[in-house]
Amino acid sequence: MDVYMDNNATTYMKKEVLDAMLPYLTQQYGNGSSKFYKIGRVAGAAVRDARDVVAKAIGAKINEIYFTGSGTEADNWAIKGAAFAKKDKGNHIITTQIEHHAVLHTCEYLEKHGYEVTYLPVDEYGMVKPDDVENAITDKTILISIMTANNEIGTIQPIAQIGKIAKSHKILFHTDAVQAIGHIRVNVEEMGVDMLSLSAHKFHGPKGVGVLYIKNGVKIDNLIHGGGQERGKRASTENVAGIVGLAKAIEIATENLDENIKKLSYFRDRLISGILEKIPYCRLNGPTENRLCNNANFSFRYVEGESILMLLDMKGVAASSGSACASGSLDPSHVLLAIGLPHEIAHGSLRLSVGDNTTDKDVDYVLEVLPPIIERLRAMSPLYEGVERREN
Amino acid sequence: MYSEKVMDHFSNPRNVGEIENANAIGEVGNAKCGDIMKIYMNIEDNIIKDAKFKTFGCGAAIATSSMATEMVIGKTVDEALALTNKAVMEALDGLPPEKVHCSVLAEEAIHSAISDYKRRMGLSDEEKNCSGCCGRCKEENE
Structure with missing residues (x-):
């Protein structure tokens, strides 16, 4: 008997998701940025519709959703992008000891480039204390990055409380919500976050596609440079089928x-x-x-x-x-x-x-x-x- | 990631257990690092008549313990002392690079048991049967 008990690592892709993706892997192979012929426009429209679905699923606006190649990329972009964009304001980042390596190793990389990082401890259940977050803030703090839910031991963090603290100090707040979709309610307004990372394969979508939500008005540097995709914020030809699959998967996960x-x-x-x-x-x-x-x-x-x-x-x-x-x-x-x-x-x-x-x-x-x-x-x-x- | 031989020795380990009245016992490694090997031997007329092990550790740690005990049974003390981690690894058709230390541990466990035997027989001046690597004695005495 085969039993799969590793859904925090990845999940199977749902049939409805595959069905939604298939046309964009075969007949509708147009480049989503090619607007002057039909199959390009079809692909572009699919990406736009997908963006709308994702925005609705997490309580965001359509122009706050940016597709990426993975949850890890979304974390890297949020953290490095914020750090580079705010470097004249300060060099201090607050995160926790229990983040995913996508966040931890990105912070360690920034430490090598002159940034200072506070890795907050957690209690015996893996919970971050909002007071600790507030106490760690200095006049150099430019970013707080704390995961929504832990991938190893499942602890759900008090994100809304931390969001209020970040807001009152006018510090950017990012959360890695990769484990959260389909398992807890994710609403960017209620959580009070400026940036939020997602990954499709954790909620029955395809591998190789993620999202970074960036609140309107928040300016961070680009991570991937090249063409003008994602409104000039994230270069790379759109992974149309993957994006369509992510949208279908998040729609199912949040509906039920x-x-x-x-x-x-x-x-x-x-x-x-x-x-x-x-x-x-x-x-x-x-x-x-x-x-x-x-x-x-x-x-x-x-x-x-x-x-x-x-x-x-x-x-x-x-x-x-x-x-x-x-x-x-x-x-x-x-x-x-x-x-x-x-x-x-x-x-x-x-x-x-x-x-x-x-x-x-x-x-x-x-x-x-x-x-x-x-x-x-x-x-x-x-x-x-x-x-x-x-x-x- | 593991060879068939490693999988075989992991899933059907040879010589698991303790030997009552063993005249050679060696223990190496430490729990903090995630592996401890304890080897028991019965040595008669300079020949290793029997060897058994108990291991806390990963698949490779268990497989190397199993293979090492199998390789020393029937050998003379000097032959057993000549057993290298490389020989244990080759007998298992290789180990992944990050698991090479398990074979080193197996070699050390055999050596540690034989030092214990020599000490018991008055063949050694060594005061302690310890490679000094793990710091566990220190922890226990604290």
Whole structure:
């Protein structure tokens, strides 16, 4: 049995999305910027319609939506673009320790070029304190970038509160909302953000297309230089099919939001309670409230995450881990370390993220195969020896 | 990412467990880095009669422990000491670059167990069976 439990990594593309895209991959192959013949205009109109759909989905105006090649590009553009545009005003950026690497590594890059970055800590559930944001502001602060919801442990941040703080200090506020669409209500007005990043493949759209919302009146530098696409702000021939697919996907995700949240939370909660009940020496990472409806993250003591993933894979279950081996570095996940987990417990983490196609049978299967996997690895683990003896 | 041999030794590890009354025990690595290998041996007449392991770590750590124990069983102490991480890696048809350290750990675990044996037999002047790499003894004494 194959069970996909890695929807925070990516999601399958919906049939309706593919159907909407197909004409623009075949017959309607015109360049969206070619206005003097019909197939160019057809493509241009498709991009315009898509822009309108995206704007409506997040409570923005049509001329505030800019298509990009990915969520990562949108983050890079927002942060570097704001930093370069505001460099005469100041050089200080505020972000958090638990951002996606698209934000963290961009900030680290800017540090090498004379910018100063405050990486705010989070509490044991991964929550940023709005007071900490306010206290970190200096007269040099030009940008605040804080994610809407965390991709590893699902913590939903108090974005609207932070938005008010940013506004009262007249500082640009960007949020990486890549995990949010289809899982929480995203409205740029309510959130009080100046910029917001999205990525289609996280909500059943195609890979290779994203959005940066830039509020009217906010001026940031361009990141991709070239032709005059996206009203001169983002060069590159429009990925027409991808843009159409993104729009279809966001339309479906936001139309059925409440239903979706209810369905996904049900599977998430079944996983959480089932695993905590069946497996000893296990903890839930991240909060129980204000948590992404599709995300569950655990640490199993005395075992290592990559081994768990490999044994799960042999049983047909796709999941992910924040262990060093799984992340391809020497340290375990920066998010798990930021919530205060010791290295050895962070190494034993497992993220299970449910999705649109998750069923009760999938959850039953994971709850059946996971406990013996953990047991088997513990039986092999020298760290577990003492624990066993104390138990017996 | 892993060879078939690595997958085989990971999914059906040989020699997992402890040896009661082992006369050679070595432990290397540390939990902070995400891998610990503990090797037990029974050495008689200078020959490694049996070897078992317990490992906390990734797929490569488990597979190298399994392969290393298999390779030293039946060998003399000196032959086992000559076992290199490269030989363990070759026997597994290679490891990804970021996993080479697992094979180093396996070599060190064998060495550590044999040092323990020599100490028990009064064949060594070494006071401690420690490569000094992990700092764990220090942590435990704090």
